[in-house]
Amino acid sequence: MKILLPLHNGNLEQYELKYAEAPFASPVKGSMNRIAYAAAHVVVNPTQSGNPWDETISIDWDKTLAFREYLWSLGFKVAEAMDTAQRGMGLGWKESAELITRSAAHAKTIPGAELSCGVGTDQLLVTKETTLNDVLSAYREQFEVVNNAGVSAILMASRALCATAKCAADYENVYTTLLNEAQDKVILHWLGEAFDPNLHGYWGSTDVPTAMDTVLSIINKNVDKVDGIKISLLEAKWEIELRSRLPEGVKLYTGDDFNFGELIAGDGDRFSHALLGIFDPIAPVAAHALAALADGDIQRYEEIMQPTVQLSREIFCAPTRYYKAGVVFLAWLNGHQDHFSMLGGMQSARSLNHYCEVFRLADQAGALIKPDLAVERMKQFIAVNGGITG
Numbered sequence: 001m002k003i004l005l006p007l008h009n010g011n012l013e014q015y016e017l018k019y020a021e022a023p024f025a026s027p028v029k030g031s032m033n034r035i036a037y038a039a040a041h042v043v044v045n046p047t048q049s050g051n052p053w054d055e056t057i058s059i060d061w062d063k064t065l066a067f068r069e070y071l072w073s074l075g076f077k078v079a080e081a082m083d084t085a086q087r088g089m090g091l092g093w094k095e096s097a098e099l100i101t102r103s104a105a106h107a108k109t110i111p112g113a114e115l116s117c118g119v120g121t122d123q124l125l126v127t128k129e130t131t132l133n134d135v136l137s138a139y140r141e142q143f144e145v146v147n148n149a150g151v152s153a154i155l156m157a158s159r160a161l162c163a164t165a166k167c168a169a170d171y172e173n174v175y176t177t178l179l180n181e182a183q184d185k186v187i188l189h190w191l192g193e194a195f196d197p198n199l200h201g202y203w204g205s206t207d208v209p210t211a212m213d214t215v216l217s218i219i220n221k222n223v224d225k226v227d228g229i230k231i232s233l234l235e236a237k238w239e240i241e242l243r244s245r246l247p248e249g250v251k252l253y254t255g256d257d258f259n260f261g262e263l264i265a266g267d268g269d270r271f272s273h274a275l276l277g278i279f280d281p282i283a284p285v286a287a288h289a290l291a292a293l294a295d296g297d298i299q300r301y302e303e304i305m306q307p308t309v310q311l312s313r314e315i316f317c318a319p320t321r322y323y324k325a326g327v328v329f330l331a332w333l334n335g336h337q338d339h340f341s342m343l344g345g346m347q348s349a350r351s352l353n354h355y356c357e358v359f360r361l362a363d364q365a366g367a368l369i370k371p372d373l374a375v376e377r378m379k380q381f382i383a384v385n386g387g388i389t390g
Helices: 061-073 093-107 132-149 159-164 168-181 208-221 236-245 260-265 283-294 298-315 324-333 343-349 352-365 371-386
Strands: 002-006 012-016 036-039 077-080 115-119 152-155 186-191 226-232 251-254 273-276
Touching: 002 352, 002 371, 036 283, 061 077, 061 093, 077 093, 093 115, 093 132, 115 132, 115 186, 132 152, 132 159, 132 168, 152 168, 159 168, 168 208, 186 208, 208 226, 208 236, 226 236, 236 251, 236 260, 251 260, 251 273, 260 273, 260 283, 260 298, 283 298, 298 324, 298 352, 324 343, 324 352, 324 371, 352 371
Parallel strands: 036 077, 036 273, 077 115, 115 152, 152 186, 186 226, 226 251
Antiparallel strands: 002 012
16 A cells, blocks of 8 residues: 655655554453553544634534543543643633543443543633642642542643742642642642743752652652652653652653653563553554563563654654644544544644654554555645645
8 A cells, every 4th residue: 555745855755554454453452561541632623613723612522532432442541631632732721621521421431441630720820929829729629620520630730830839849838738638649740841841940940850859759748649650751761760769659650752662661670650642642552562561572562662652752753742733643544533623723733744754653653543544534634735646
């Protein structure tokens, strides 16, 4: 199967697919020995009127919930209302709250479905007068929605806290207060500025070792309320160091979309669980890889997982915050939705050549679960966006 694709130098190539039939579309045999959260995107309804750059356009709830059901069927837990769903980057708090409530209710109808939801402060308009108490109130409002939905919480990094806190002690006070009030254990969330420049200097320092000391102090003082921490700094060495210093019983959830393969495999006694946006588009492939890992077949795990890492590095290339475009692009190619439209009009955030490279790498990773459909849609895409036919 071939398709005419543009190259970065402006020339065209007849690209021949590696997989004319999807190698990982069949059901997975076996279970996982890692906790694996997929941070899921939302599907918009582009037929409804709205201004994509200025407001949250309508969400296609049926398609959005169906995709979560698909992830659960593959053995993943779902991390809801995270940045993969464009939380704070197109998806407002009102819609996020509805997403949490709808997803939690739907999860209760699916045997074995597990869901954790992001708690943040994105409804808070930050001004010079904003105080730490304002930040706490915003967090509490969102905690209430998650608690009422009957699911666990992921305590997200807060732009408002980053803008308001004066020192590391302010972070310790806010997090300790919230953890003391939490009904159940939560997952903390350390998101690097590559994903969100507004989080520059989170935990009160731009120096990673100093910031790590602060977050470890928070965890150690509240260990009975912390299930684990997700870290997304895109540098494996920091995750490995943090993992080695966590108190017993506290999990490390990798959010490193550049190095997740090796971090999940681990280094003997220590390994990372996962809470990843890349698990949205590569879910069927990752499920097979994680099953091989659970069977002790490290070689097979690496053979399956490594090509997805190359795909992920392209999807999450700088500016990393636009990675959601590649995630939704693959959802469209794979037939999970009928269009390539996004919140905030973010489908325009990446170039035609980027999408072509995502297509190539997805094929080479076996992540195109309906190759015929993917080729048909890719031809439509490059014809409209590049004037290329043939």
